[in-house]
Amino acid sequence: MAGERETGITMIRLVRQMDAGPMLARAVYPIGEDDTSEMAERALGVLGADLLLSTVAALASGQAVEEEQNHARATLAPRLTREDGRVDWAQPADTVRNLIRGLHPWPHAYTFLHSTRYLLLRATVEPLAEAERLAAPAPVGTIIEALGDRLHVACGQKTVLALHEVQPEGRKRLSTRAFLAGRAIAPPASFHSVAGPA
Structure with missing residues (x-):
């Protein structure tokens, strides 16, 4: 992490x-x-x-x-809880990606889109030049682009995370392509740290 x-x-x-x-x-x-x-x-x-x-x-x-x-x-490793997986989109993209990697398979990094909780399973960090092009005006957590194999999400310090695999709570894991095929998600939808209205 x-x-x-x-x-x-x-x-x-x-x-x-x-x-x-x-x-x-x-x-x-x-x-x-x-x-x-x-x-x-x-x-x-x-x-x-x-x-x-x-x-x-x-x-x-x-x-x-x-x-x-x-x-x-000497250091002690902290005991993990489900709450440790809550994504703070104000953090830089590499920090969010490390959280995703470090908390897989439990308790998983997670975020909310409207009222649905999503586990974040696989992501990459966009190169700086691409991030500057994408994220300049976007508030953190904003889905900037929804491409076939990735969701670009604005993170802190004008960085961009590319999500490749997610899992809606209580459902099976999905590639971003499958996730987008079953949902009408258009930028500028936003991920949040807490559940919002449906």
Whole structure:
């Protein structure tokens, strides 16, 4: 959600305090540009299994080297709630996209169009030149263009998010093309952070 470029797995020796033991092994996973938290979690599962096997082997052979953690740099991951997925369109497009990627598959980034809640499943950020052409006069949250495979939405700092996949609450996920085929959405309709009138 914060746009981190890498994550990883660390094996530690257990002590009485939470997450305070010395490190035995570490492995880094570079987060891809299109990775969601689900994709990273799957990759970390494979990486973690391999790291566990090599750590157990190092412990068994007496070759494991312990390294103390830097407790001054320790951070706690916050507990996520459904409310964390509420999109603030005043944020720059890359911040909104990171929210979408980071909260997939749960609790999902979401927004409202009229009274309907939509989960946002896949998006890209438009290049700066295109964003300047599209977003100059548009208030944040405005659907600027509804093209076949994307919805251009105005975001903060005159940036533009291209939505490629959405899911109306209680329905199946839809490509933007399928979404537009079933709804009459014409710019300048707007997404909002709270439900509006139907």
